[in-house]
Amino acid sequence: MNAKLSTIGTLSLGLLACGLLMSAAHGAEGDWKRGRVYYQRVCTDCHKAKTGAPVAPNSRTIADWTAYLNADKHAKGTESLKKYVSKEYRASIKASNKAAEKYADVPDEQLFNDVKAFMLKGAKDGDSPASCS
Amino acid sequence: MRTGIFMLALAASILFAPGAHSASDPATDKLLKSTSDHTKFKALQQDFASGPEVTKACLGCHTEAAKQIHKTEHWKWEYTSPEGQLLGKKNVINNFCTSVASNEAACNSCHVGYGWKDDSFDFTSEVSVDCLVCHDTTGNYRKPAGLAGNVVTRDMEFPPGSGKILKAIDLKKIAQSVAKTSRDTCGACHFYGGGGDGVKHGDMDSSLAAPEKELDVHMDALGLNFSCATCHMTKGHQVPGSRYAPTAQDKGGARVRGKEYKTNPTTCQSCHGQAPHKKIAKLNDHTDKVACQTCHVPTYARGGVATKLSWDWSTAGKMGPDGKPLTKKDAKGHVIYTAAKGDFVLGENVVPEYLWFNGRVRYTLQRDKVEKSSYPTRINHFEGSARDGKSLIWPVKIMRGKQAYDPVNKTLAVLHMAGNDDTAFWTNFNWEKAVATGMASVGTPFSGKVDFLETESSWPLTHMVAPAKDALRCHQCHKANGRLEKVPDIYIPGRASDHAAWLDSAGWALALLTLLGVLGHGLGRVLVTMRKK
Numbered sequence: 001m002n003a004k005l006s007t008i009g010t011l012s013l014g015l016l017a018c019g020l021l022m023s024a025a026h027g028a029e030g031d032w033k034r035g036r037v038y039y040q041r042v043c044t045d046c047h048k049a050k051t052g053a054p055v056a057p058n059s060r061t062i063a064d065w066t067a068y069l070n071a072d073k074h075a076k077g078t079e080s081l082k083k084y085v086s087k088e089y090r091a092s093i094k095a096s097n098k099a100a101e102k103y104a105d106v107p108d109e110q111l112f113n114d115v116k117a118f119m120l121k122g123a124k125d126g127d128s129p130a131s132c133s
Numbered sequence: 134m135r136t137g138i139f140m141l142a143l144a145a146s147i148l149f150a151p152g153a154h155s156a157s158d159p160a161t162d163k164l165l166k167s168t169s170d171h172t173k174f175k176a177l178q179q180d181f182a183s184g185p186e187v188t189k190a191c192l193g194c195h196t197e198a199a200k201q202i203h204k205t206e207h208w209k210w211e212y213t214s215p216e217g218q219l220l221g222k223k224n225v226i227n228n229f230c231t232s233v234a235s236n237e238a239a240c241n242s243c244h245v246g247y248g249w250k251d252d253s254f255d256f257t258s259e260v261s262v263d264c265l266v267c268h269d270t271t272g273n274y275r276k277p278a279g280l281a282g283n284v285v286t287r288d289m290e291f292p293p294g295s296g297k298i299l300k301a302i303d304l305k306k307i308a309q310s311v312a313k314t315s316r317d318t319c320g321a322c323h324f325y326g327g328g329g330d331g332v333k334h335g336d337m338d339s340s341l342a343a344p345e346k347e348l349d350v351h352m353d354a355l356g357l358n359f360s361c362a363t364c365h366m367t368k369g370h371q372v373p374g375s376r377y378a379p380t381a382q383d384k385g386g387a388r389v390r391g392k393e394y395k396t397n398p399t400t401c402q403s404c405h406g407q408a409p410h411k412k413i414a415k416l417n418d419h420t421d422k423v424a425c426q427t428c429h430v431p432t433y434a435r436g437g438v439a440t441k442l443s444w445d446w447s448t449a450g451k452m453g454p455d456g457k458p459l460t461k462k463d464a465k466g467h468v469i470y471t472a473a474k475g476d477f478v479l480g481e482n483v484v485p486e487y488l489w490f491n492g493r494v495r496y497t498l499q500r501d502k503v504e505k506s507s508y509p510t511r512i513n514h515f516e517g518s519a520r521d522g523k524s525l526i527w528p529v530k531i532m533r534g535k536q537a538y539d540p541v542n543k544t545l546a547v548l549h550m551a552g553n554d555d556t557a558f559w560t561n562f563n564w565e566k567a568v569a570t571g572m573a574s575v576g577t578p579f580s581g582k583v584d585f586l587e588t589e590s591s592w593p594l595t596h597m598v599a600p601a602k603d604a605l606r607c608h609q610c611h612k613a614n615g616r617l618e619k620v621p622d623i624y625i626p627g628r629a630s631d632h633a634a635w636l637d638s639a640g641w642a643l644a645l646l647t648l649l650g651v652l653g654h655g656l657g658r659v660l661v662t663m664r665k666k
Contacts, residue, residue, distance in 0.1 A: 029160075032271075032272060033272075033317075033343070036342075036343055037343050037354050037355065040343060041345075041355070098346075098355045098356075099355055102355045121272065121273070127271070127272070127273040127300075127302075128272050128273055133339075133436075133437055
């Protein structure tokens with residue numbers, strides 16, 4: 001009886017671990033091309049409009065961007081960075097932003113990883129340093 | 134309880150698994166795009182030390198791919214025109230960096246092969262075909278200039294002694310990620326023609342990698358999102374739509390699925406047919422004389438990347454006060470002079486020039502005789518006329534320049550620019566040495582003297598197609614000094630050169646006479662009526 005319970009428990013935990021691992025692996029793989037479009041049409045456009053100074057991916061190193069993205073702080077720490085890739089945010093601007101409209105249904109985590117993939121790839125020391133445009 | 138734990142775990146695994154995402158997640162997108170996952174091929178699960186090693190692995194499955202590539206212009210860099218001229222990058226001279234000959238190691242980073250550094254390159258080698266340059270999806274594939282099209286698989290200093298480090302690329306990851314071509318892969322070379330972003334064509338630059346609708350209605354990254362191959366429909370690796378064999382006028386209709394066509398699929402008509410304007414049908418009356426691009430590519434270099442409009446080699450070689458090669462920039466930060474290349478004029482949002490074009494292009498080749506005169510030498514000449522029944526009015530970029538030639542033998546100079554040897558112009562700034570090496574590389578006599586003559590080359594504009602709302606309006610041509618003012622042999626109502634004062638006077642006189650007649654007739658009627666009363 002105990003052995004059977006143990007087998008089922010092990011199988012269950014194995015399944016759970018498998019699912020979580022698959023999720024983590026999947027989450028780590030971003031679509032840099034989609035990230036590029038979102039970065040250019042949402043992040044850059046907003047920065048241009050509100051601050052006049054967009055931030056180019058190649059203005060920071062991979063380490064800088066990784067730390068920044070992990071910290072999840074935007075506007076000098078006053079708000080969450082992830083808010084700006086959330087479905088709620090996209091819904092709020094989709095009437096005037098085609099990228100937000102097109103990617104309205106992309107899961108938050110996935111879109112965040114897409115943008116992250118573009119930023120790390122485009123970093124100063126990344127595989128393909130990228131400017132704002 | 135046990136069942137509960139199991140179900141919970143199962144639910145969690147499904148919830149967090151990739152398949153739970155909507156169809157917009159990359160894994161599902163990838164699955165639906167291809168029946169092959171290249172990460173699963175054993176041949177690609179190895180560390181590659183060179184490009185040819187990857188190709189060997191690719192050919193293990195794609196057995197005929199290299200043979201197909203061997204038949205393409207992308208491989209041969211050679212094309213014989215219907216007029217019998219031997220063209221292609223290998224043979225033509227342009228008025229940008231002038232020619233490939235003697236500069237192979239630098240220029241051939243854009244060849245779809247590995248190792249073409251001189252005439253000894255084996256054009257029959259299958260493993261020398263570069264599959265990745267067209268099929269990379271990571272965006273990380275690089276073929277640095279100077280390495281004859283080879284890739285870097287271990288960090289290296291290049292040029293030797295420069296202190297500049299070329300980073301290695303991960304060939305295994307790139308090989309496992311291959312897929313169809315994209316704007317990024319084609320653009321890696323075609324956006325950078327002429328030695329830099331947007332330099333050569335004017336209608337192709339890096340802004341087309343992920344363009345907005347206003348820049349190109351077809352390639353709009355959030356709309357139709359065409360890749361290059363959507364129009365340049367490739368068969369057996371043969372890419373149609375080369376500028377060496379342009380189609381100036383397509384009299385065919387929109388293509389139908391399932392039907393076989395032998396004509397160029399890149400024309401506007403192959404999708405839009407002969408009467409594309411539904412709302413303003415009058416516009417369809419123009420399509421027998423005016424190329425679609427004339428109205429729908431209103432300006433070029435619209436994406437924020439400047440294109441070169443002129444290049445004066447004769448001023449190259451100046452040193453700055455510090456004794457180092459001089460560089461000058463304009464207010465926008467564009468480089469407008471370098472000691473290595475001379476003076477440039479750059480432009481953005483440039484209005485095209487317009488000419489009759491029937492699809493035939495005649496080139497001035499290296500052995501053709503040229504004369505210094507008050508007229509520029511045409512490096513290439515777009516043929517056409519209003520009367521040949523084959524020409525349309527096309528928008529073009531005219532590149533103007535001043536380039537080296539041999540004033541004694543009267544031939545355009547082949548310039549050896551790049552290299553670490555003593556004769557390369559970019560190393561020693563000595564024209565005579567550089568031209569001597571260049572001419573020797575193609576077996577052309579060189580007198581030892583170098584002079585400069587003015588040249589022009591024409592480039593058809595066909596990308597950067599604006600949405601209908603931004604196309605040219607009627608008044609932009611139908612007015613004095615409008616867009617088509619200088620196009621000969623056609624009557625265009627409204628333009629200055631078609632304006633005849635005597636015809637206007639005669640017309641107004643007729644109108645006045647008509648008015649007088651009507652008034653006279655009316656007056657007569659009134660008078661007759663009054664008399665009857």
